[in-house]
Structures are given as C-alpha cells and as structure tokens.
Amino acid sequence: MGASDPRMTRNLCVVGHGSVGKTTLVEAMLFDAGKTNRMGRVEQGNTVCDFDAEEIKRQISINTSVVHFEHRGCLFNVLDVPGYPDFTGDIRSSMRASDVALVVLCGVAGVEVQTENVWGYAQEFGMPVVFAINRLDRDNADFYRVLEQIREYLSPRAVAVALPIGSQKDFRGLVDLLSGKAYSYAGDGSREFREVPVPKELEGKIGEHRERLVETIVESDEELMTRYLEGEEISAEELKACLRRAIAAREIFPVLPLSASSNVGVLQLLDFAADSCPSPLEMPPRRLVDGSGQEVELRPDPSGPFVALVFKVMVDPYVGKMNYIRVFSGTLRSDQGIYNVNKREEERIPTFKRMVGKEGVDVSEVTVGDVVAVPKLQSPSVGHTLSTKGFDKVFPPLSLPEPVYFVAVEPRSRADEDKLSNALHRMLEEDPTISYRKDPDTGDNVVAGLGDVQLDVMLSRLKDRYGVELEVRTPKVPYRETIKKPSKAQGKYKKQTGGRGQYGDVWIEYQPLPRGAGFEFEERIFGGAVPKQYIPAVEKGLREAMQKGVLAGYPTVDFKAILYDGSYHEVDSSEMAFKIAASLSFKQGVAAANPVLLEPIMNVEVEVPEEYTGDVMGDMNSRRGRIMGMESKGRKQVIKAQVPLAEMFSYAIVLRSMTSGRGSFRMSFSHYEEVPAEIARRIIAEAQREREEEK
Secondary structure, three states: OOOOOHHHEEEEEEEEOOOOOHHHHHHHHHHHOOOOOOOOOHHHOOOOOOOOHHHHHHOOOOOOEEEEEEEOOEEEEEEEOOOOHHHHHHHHHHHHOOOEEEEEEEOOOEOOHHHHHHHHHHHHHOOOEEEEEEOOOOOOOOHHHHHHHHHHHOOOOEEEOEEEEOOHHHOOEEEEOOOOOEEEEOOOOOOOEEEEOOOHHHHHHHHHHHHHHHHHHHOOOHHHHHHHHOOOOOOHHHHHHHHHHHHHOOOOEEEEEOEOOOOEOHHHHHHHHHHHOOOHHHOOOEEEEOOOOOEEEEOOOOOOOOEEEEEEEEEEOOOEEEEEEEEEEOOEEOOOEEEEOOOOEEEEOOOEEEEEOOEEEEEOEEOOOOEEEEEOOOOOOOOOEEEOOOOOOEOOOOOOOOOOEEEEEEEOOHHHHHHHHHHHHHHHHHOOOOEEEEOOOOOOEEEEEOOHHHHHHHHHHHHHHHOOOEEEEOOOOOOEEEEOOOEEEEEEEEEOOOOOOEEEEEEEEEEEOOOOOOEEEEEOOOOOOOOHHHHHHHHHHHHHHOOOOOOOOOOEOOEEEEEEEEEOOOOOEOHHHHHHHHHHHHHHHHHOOOEEEEEEEEEEEEEEEHHHHHHHHHHHHHOOOEEEEEEEEOOEEEEEEEEEHHHOOOHHHHHHHHOOOOOEEEEEEEEEEEOOHHHHHHHHHHHHHHHHHHO
C-alpha cells in the first residue's frame, strides 16, 4: 500500500475528561466506517483501542491508541487519548502530533477538569477544536446547558452546528443547522438512520442557533460579513467553505450532539469532520529549532524534506519496540534509511504500519499527514525528530509536568534486582513523565510520576511483562543534622600492638554556619603541633564522620571545623591515625554543640478553583505548611506555600480527592529547616530502633 493523499487526510485526537466515552466514540467510528463488524464495549473488555491487559482490567485508557479508517473518500487517523491526568505526558504528546482536537464532554457532567486542561493544551499548540457532547441519552443530560458551559468556561466562539432531537432516553437524532436536514437513528447501536422532517417543536431553537452560527461564520470573512449585513442570503456552500477556514484558524469551535454507546450522531460527526476539518496541508507551519537554537518554519509540503515526530513509544518484551510517528513534511519509502536527528543515528526501516489498535497494515511509503508505527527502531524516544541524513533541525522539547508522586521500590529477590534496571529502562522509554533515581542521601530507589494510578500501572507491567516483583513503600526523607552552638573537643587515637603503634591527637573547634552554607574546614596550627602532611587526613576524617550524624545517623551540615591544636609521635603517627582522631573529635564536639535535626522544606504551588481554596489552605496548615501568598490565575487561585517534604509524599492523591480532580500542584526544593522537637524525638527514636535491628 502506498502513501495517502494529504488533501484527503483527517487527523483527529479524541481527548477529554476520563470516562466520558472517548473510546466508545472511536469504536462507533470504526463500526460506522465499516472497519469493524461490531462496536466494542469498554465494560466487556473487547474494544479495539483498549487492548492492553491493564486497560482491560481497569476499564480506562492508559495508552494512546491509533486507528485508521476511510469515510467518504477521506483517510482518518484517529488517536484515542487517555483522559486520566496521570497520563498527561501521553495526552500532550499525542495532541502535538495531531491536527484537530475532538474534545468529548459528558452531557450530564459538562465541563470537567480535564476538559479545561485539554482545552489549554489545544490553545498552547494552536490546534483547531471540535466539541462533541456525548451521552445525551443519559438521565439528566442537557445539550444546551453543556453548550453554555463551554461558552462560559472555554470560549464564547463555541457554536452549535447541529441540535439534538429529543433528550435523555428520548434522544434519537439531530438537525444539521447549515443544511437544515434532520436525521433519526434506531438508537440500538446499529448504523441504521434515516432523514426525517424537522420536528416542529425545534423550529424556534433551530432559527436562534442557526442565526448565531451564521453570524459567527461570516465574522471571519470580511466580504461575507458585508454581504450578510446588507441582507444578502449566503449559500450553504459558501458558509461551509468559510466554516472550514474559520475552524482551521481557531475562529470557530463547532459543537455537535451525540451518543456514542447507542450510535446516534456519530455518522454526522464523521461527515462534518470530512467536510469541515482541515487537512494536514491546510495546517499552519510547525516550528523547528536549528543547531544554533533559532526557530525555523516547517511547511506541510509532500515535496519538502522528510520530517516526522516520534509521539509515542511502546515496548513489548516479545514484539520489541514500536515507534509511533506523525509525518509533517516530505515523503519517504520503507526501503530508505531513516535518521534520528536528536541522536544523529541512522537506522533501516523494516516497514511502516497503519495501525488499528494493536493490528497493523504494512505500507511502503508515507507522506505529510500520515500517522504510522515503525517497528524495531532502537534509537528514538518520545519527542525525537526523524528525517533523512544531513537534516539538522528538531522539534522543540515538549514541556511535560514534573513528577509529584514518589515511591521507594525494593526488589523482592536477587533475581528481581538483576532484572530491574533493564526493565525500568524500557518502561521509561514509554513514558517520559516517569523518573527513576537512586537517592544518594537515603539509598532509596525512588520512582516518581504524576499519580498513584500511573505508578501502579507501571509496577503491574514490570511484574507481568518482565517478571520483576518489587516491594513499595513511602520514600525516606533526606533529613540533615547540624549544630546550634560552638564547642571544642579533643580526638585522641593511641594504639600499641607490639610493633609500630598508631598515634594521632587533634583539638578541633566546631562553629555553626548559616543554613545552606555546607561544611568549611580551617587549620590554625602553630609550631607544628600537627605536621602539615597529616592535616588533609584530619579533614578527610571529618568529611567521612559527618556523613553519619550523632543524633539519627543523617549527614551533618552547616558547620565549620577549625583544627587549632594537637600532638603527634615521630614514629607511630600516620594519616590513618589522624583520620580516626578527627572522627573521635567530631562525635564528641558535635554532641556537645546542641545538635538538631533538619528537614527539607519545599516550595509548593497549588492551583485550584476558588471554591476549594479554604479546604486547601486548611489542609496545608495541617501539614505544618506556611502560606506564603495567593494570586488569581483566570478562574483559579494559585496558593503558594512552604511545606516539609515529609508531609507531601501522598499529597497528589489527597489533593485530587479534596478538589474532585480539579486541583494541581508543583513542588521544588527550597531549603532545610529545624524539625520541631516532638517530631525530632520520634525520628531519632525510630533511627535508633533501626540501628538496633541491624545489629
């Protein structure tokens, strides 16, 4: 199979809040286009799109799934994108690879938190948006209420292009406002529908909404606007052509009614996309960055340089690595090499595959607008630019949210430990919003992500795909210790073993330093009390000793050590002896300098709708947080606070619950601060118990 015609390609990403019926809508599209002979059901685990074992088990989309089908001469590439906020990396990457965002809303719930989020991403990427109000056959569903929410919360330029016939359980069809035609469906999930007379009870609403639609369309075209104001009738063909241009320019955001589960209105949605959504050739140029960091334009030209974006990577232990790409410029055959511009590596292409869920059809050539999978390429990662050798421009890095949910993992066995690194590396290739590191302070293997569901899925996959079983717990807090007053202490090490002995003797003064100053060492030896060749050993002994403080074994920081006196033996003194002497002095001197425990304090910014600010601020206070300020950001409030890290490990889950998923936060390290005495006593006691258990 050869390349497609970019003029007849439509690239849609189906996005929105979780559980609004996005996957069911894509299943209905496949069925109506004749690609499948049945509609898959999420609750039955038999959908084309949710084929991963974790998706079937949880009944939510976890990965972006790609399907292609033909409808009215157009090739549709449709991306079924997860709705859960834990998978924001996949959402943003998939939207950047598409042309039009099909934002699905529930006819009952209306505008929800992820609706607002994906609307924001579409604005960021400059994407045209089409709204589909789904589930209009549900109790309490109301197309007009949700339409008003879209206008109020997202854009006043959202306009209905069709109106529903009937409501709730009686929702059975729709009226196309431009053609004036009405369609009635069987409503049983079949493809059966027929053209019917426009219901008389809708004539008033049709007139009102058609007038608003026509006015919004002609506002985007000066000539049509003049003719319209002069009272001239604008033909449906002219309005449709203008509507298409206005959608591509983000001047109009069409709204359609439907019920995916009963297959009402889905064919009209496909017809509308074929007629009115822009082709890849009608999209504005994309931005690339050259070697000097300057932005350059990439136009969607089939004859231009071949440039594609890797927007999704899937790694299967049996099938291997599958790279999903979107072609933005040029044409390439599968017998040509492909070049990873980011890594400057060239690889052979086994084939291109047009995907329908997990199944693929080989194609020999790809061009502008194609969305295909390329198996077995080893070098690409999500966000990489693919081209032909000699091309030196790349897509800018995609801004991804920072991890806010952390767990510590420990392999259950030595065999698990041996397999862990390779398995984690493969998992991180699939999802760049997950990170893994060995904490140098606590020794924990810390896995971080955007939420508990994301990490739970990852851990399940590690077990099922790679046979790695892990114990999971809350990470240890990297506490520190410091001193609050000066002290002096001798450290004397003397050992006689029959032959040559060991002798080192130092006097060291300890002084507290400002928070964040670290460690300073100074020597004030006069008269050779400690020979110069042993002074580095004294500093080394202190640096090693300070790694395990006297209170709870945490590193000691923010102090100055001054070596001011000591003694030595001409024969028995050595570097080792002075190193040990320094550590003895440290233990005594720090213990006498009023040692205290320090904890990391984080800068936290919480973004929530105004109605939740009181609850969030109260919760922050309960976490020993200090509110530093608050500012407005659109319809939301941003609460700025400083909170101990120890109180923040589960905050992602708590905030989601407290704000019905509408809150988000980010966190960064600020400084270390003294732990309150009561909490410090508990931490020290716990550390002592652990030391005793290790003995």
